[in-house]
Amino acid sequence: MISMRNVSKIYVPNKPPALDDCNVEIEQGEFVFLVGHSGSGKSTFIRLLLRELLPTRGQIVVAGQDLTKMKPWKVPYLRRNIGCVFQDFKLLPNKTTYENIAFALEVIGRSKHVIRTQVPEVLRLVGLEEKMESYPDELSGGEQQRVSIARAFVNRPPLLLADEPTGNLDPATSLGIMSLLNRINKTGTTVLVATHDREMVDSMRKRVIALEGGKVIRDQDRGVYGYGD
Amino acid sequence: MAINFGYFMKESATSFRRNWVMSLGAIITIYLSLLLVGISLGSGMLLGQVVESFEDKVSIRVFLKDGAPAEQVDAMQAELMANEMVATVAYTSKEQALEEFKARLMEDSPEVIENLPGNPLPASLDIDLKDPRNVSTVVEQIVASDNFMAVADRPDDPAKSLEYGQEVVEKLFTVTRIIRIVSIVFVAMLAVISMIFINNAIRIAIYARRKEIAIMRLVGASNWFIRTPFLLEGTLQSLVGALLAIGTLSVLYFYILPKLSELMTFLPLSMTGGDALQVSVILVVTGVAMGLAGAMLAMRRYLRV
Numbered sequence: 001m002i003s004m005r006n007v008s009k010i011y012v013p014n015k016p017p018a019l020d021d022c023n024v025e026i027e028q029g030e031f032v033f034l035v036g037h038s039g040s041g042k043s044t045f046i047r048l049l050l051r052e053l054l055p056t057r058g059q060i061v062v063a064g065q066d067l068t069k070m071k072p073w074k075v076p077y078l079r080r081n082i083g084c085v086f087q088d089f090k091l092l093p094n095k096t097t098y099e100n101i102a103f104a105l106e107v108i109g110r111s112k113h114v115i116r117t118q119v120p121e122v123l124r125l126v127g128l129e130e131k132m133e134s135y136p137d138e139l140s141g142g143e144q145q146r147v148s149i150a151r152a153f154v155n156r157p158p159l160l161l162a163d164e165p166t167g168n169l170d171p172a173t174s175l176g177i178m179s180l181l182n183r184i185n186k187t188g189t190t191v192l193v194a195t196h197d198r199e200m201v202d203s204m205r206k207r208v209i210a211l212e213g214g215k216v217i218r219d220q221d222r223g224v225y226g227y228g229d
Numbered sequence: 230m231a232i233n234f235g236y237f238m239k240e241s242a243t244s245f246r247r248n249w250v251m252s253l254g255a256i257i258t259i260y261l262s263l264l265l266v267g268i269s270l271g272s273g274m275l276l277g278q279v280v281e282s283f284e285d286k287v288s289i290r291v292f293l294k295d296g297a298p299a300e301q302v303d304a305m306q307a308e309l310m311a312n313e314m315v316a317t318v319a320y321t322s323k324e325q326a327l328e329e330f331k332a333r334l335m336e337d338s339p340e341v342i343e344n345l346p347g348n349p350l351p352a353s354l355d356i357d358l359k360d361p362r363n364v365s366t367v368v369e370q371i372v373a374s375d376n377f378m379a380v381a382d383r384p385d386d387p388a389k390s391l392e393y394g395q396e397v398v399e400k401l402f403t404v405t406r407i408i409r410i411v412s413i414v415f416v417a418m419l420a421v422i423s424m425i426f427i428n429n430a431i432r433i434a435i436y437a438r439r440k441e442i443a444i445m446r447l448v449g450a451s452n453w454f455i456r457t458p459f460l461l462e463g464t465l466q467s468l469v470g471a472l473l474a475i476g477t478l479s480v481l482y483f484y485i486l487p488k489l490s491e492l493m494t495f496l497p498l499s500m501t502g503g504d505a506l507q508v509s510v511i512l513v514v515t516g517v518a519m520g521l522a523g524a525m526l527a528m529r530r531y532l533r534v
Binding site: 050072073076077078079080081082084090092103104106107108109151155 | 236440441443444445446447448449450451452454455
């Protein structure tokens with residue numbers, strides 16, 4: 001699903017690279033944590049996979065497509081195959097839960113019929129069918145993140161990226177979000193979660209890729225957060 | 230596509246409601262610049278007619294001295310006919326000149342002429358040119374000609390033996406040239422200003438919708454899908470401006486122009502419906518082009534997708 005070979009990303013010449021010669025292979029259906037301190041390169045990693053950035057060196061293949069050779073006009077079609085969840089939810093405040101999710105389908109040209117059937121379905125999956133008509137500011141943080149996950153998943157992408165999805169949430173709520181991501185993973189979707197939520201990583205016992213100073217310092221199945229601190 | 234079109238129209242309408250002040254500014258500047266384009270096009274057409282009507286009147290008249298030998302007059306006529314700048318040469322005899330004079334000026338008091346001792350008017354050669362702008366060249370050639378010296382009414386003062394509307398034509402050409410240059414400069418400036426306004430209106434529209442745009446990119450909306458509402462908005466703004474300009478020009482055309490030509494019967498001030506339609510089409514096309522250009526400019530700068 002994801003293949004990074006000798007990938008480096010240098011934002012400013014002559015400064016330490018954000019990513020330094022990374023090699024990562026992630027198979028379809030895997031659940032992977034990407035851990036590391038702030039500034040270790042997690043966000044760069046995610047943005048490279050979304051092709052918001054191009055690597056300075058190396059090759060990235062996502063869903064069978066070489067991102068370094070991809071034509072710019074094809075990028076939107078790549079992103080339709082990647083669901084994306086962020087720490088700040090990125091919901092539109094003037095749209096209801098239903099409309100926020102429908103918007104994601106609307107703008108990729110899905111028909112009204114598809115929208116009417118898929119949106120309630122994904123809301124049931126995340127357990128928010130009751131909150132369909134609520135606006136984001138009427139929802140709790142955990143609920144908002146569920147909406148954001150529903151939006152990322154409504155198109156059934158084969159890959160789901162989450163950048164600090166529990167960064168703004170308390171531990172109990174975080175647990176719910178993680179189990180939701182786990183459930184999505186069980187449907188066959190590859191899930192990559194960038195986080196520094198130690199408890200979460202340790203309790204889930206999934207594959208852990210650790211970044212430090214832009215290098216992959218550890219890649220371990222059924223791993224823990226690690227770092228002695 | 231049907232769903233999409235509805236979506237784009239909805240988006241454009243929403244965006245217009247959200248920042249109607251900027252949109253209105255864009256519309257008004259476009260309106261003003263297109264109005265100016267229309268006025269200068271229309272007045273250019275009218276002036277063209279005026280110039281043409283004067284050009285028709287511009288001919289060179291060579292006065293012949295009484296009793297000039299016929300063969301020399303013929304030679305002069307032949308020489309003129311041979312000149313490739315000359316269209317026609319007509320001979321007016323003394324008697325014809327007098328008749329013309331009577332018909333033209335003395336209708337009310339024919340006795341003035343009846344009482345004249347003889348016929349004071351000279352015979353003449355009337356020369357029409359293919360292009361009135363060549364008047365001075367042809368005049369020089371005539372003055373330099375030996376035939377002319379032989380037949381001219383007053384060979385001592387050649388200028389008095391010639392009559393032509395040189396100055397009128399030159400002034401008209403100068404005036405139209407100046408008007409043309411001034412209106413081109415104004416229109417160009419206004420076009421730039423309207424593009425800046427549209428650019429600004431679209432920039433604000435993009436800024437107002439930056440969250441939506443970020444999410445659209447995230448979920449994989451295609452570039453044209455993100456861009457189309459803004460292009461449409463710029464186009465709609467300029468289209469509204471163009472229609473307003475056409476409306477104003479119609480008022481001028483249907484109410485003011487007839488009054489104006491009533492006031493100035495000596496000038497042929499009229500415009501055909503076809504010309505008016507042509508001006509309208511030009512305005513719509515230029516307007517839409519400016520709107521699209523302004524919106525594209527804004528998107529290149531503020532909407533990198």
